[in-house]
Amino acid sequence: MNEITTPYHHGDLRNTAIIAAAELIDQSGNYEISIANVAKRAGVSSAALYRHFEDKEALLTAVRELALIGLMQRLEAIAAQHEQGTQLLIEELGICYLQFAEDKRSFFGLLWEDRGNMEQRRLEAQAKRTGFEVLIKAAESYLCAHKPDNDVSPVRLATQLWSIAHGIATLEHNRMLDIFDETINAEQLLRDGTQAFLRNTLDSSS
């Protein structure tokens, strides 16, 4: 049922198709691609793609996986560059998220489309879960360094941080962030928001 790594004498069509689709998405500015165009770019007939993907949505799901890997790698690179347990690391992870949303705009939008069948969505959710473990680890380290004797949930803190970064990123993605005030800057907004959450977490006594 899965021919994930199966090659073929004409080439590795599955991966070729995914990359072709990703390039088309990256160029077009949106994610409305056609099987026909992907096939043409891969130098193959439209029907050939159906040997590797159940339907168009399955192809898009594969592209989403690729996009998610790209995002995860960026986040891991940030984590490797900064000291664990610091506020700066958490801020920079958020900034990285914003930058991905900006310079890989199509991919970011694609990641949050709500399409696909239940099975495809379940797999995607799992992939995202894996991807965002970087953030959970950062939250754990921060709490361990700053509030070692308390039981604040790192997952809960990570979810809060993800929410604010995601909110700013999606509003910016829709060019809604500065409709009230043109001087508003996404990165500064995120730094302030992150700081507010962390301060609030440290202040909370239980």
Place this chain on the structure above:
Amino acid sequence: MNEITTPYHHGDLRNTAIIAAAELIDQSGNYEISIANVAKRAGVSSAALYRHFEDKEALLTAVRELALIGLMQRLEAIAAQHEQGTQLLIEELGICYLQFAEDKRSFFGLLWEDRGNMEQRRLEAQAKRTGFEVLIKAAESYLCAHKPDNDVSPVRLATQLWSIAHGIATLEHNRMLDIFDETINAEQLLRDGTQAFLRNTLDSSS
């Protein structure tokens, strides 16, 4: 060029079509509707719709306007029920946003699709701007009541509050909020986030 209020002896097709589209979207669970289905539901041929909408995207834009009006009315109802200048009002506006995202799921998703041409998007941005003035007013009142002698920007505060509510709403919309921890609750997360922002705003000295 605009036949917004033009009736016809066969009926008010423009509004009929918008409502038909909205109903289809509400039922289908996504926003992949076809002109053919909308026309069928309106009891009219497909081509007839093109007398009232430039293209499919223009019809969807009209549905988005309708959805936005619905959201705005809910927010205004909340504002009317609570005392201006209170944290509770701000929290309840956010909760209202979350609830709209949940029980009008398709409409909420539709609102943040990035499709349509520049002109359509500009109009939508303007409509959203109008809609969210309720939040700005709440932020102004809050600052006026709690920090009258300071120059914290109410627009900036409103944008922060919108970001956190929007982030939680969109993650929940994608069923991503509880993938780390099933006990996480969107409403509680929003109340905590709102409180963190307001506290941070009051604490900031300049």
Place this chain on the structure above:
DNA sequence: ATCATATGTTATCGTTATTAACATCACGCC
């Protein structure tokens, strides 16, 4: 060598968005 299977092709189908050509109805003008 053979043959099952994986992988490709072409031909086709039903659906879609959109447009052109034509039809009809409402309503102002003489």
Place this chain on the structure above:
DNA sequence: GGCGTGATGTTAATAACGATAACATATGAT
């Protein structure tokens, strides 16, 4: 009251789309 003009509807057509069936070919195990 007839008449025509424009707004609004129809049918028919086109091109692109996703998807599938029938057929073709190359691989690799036996």
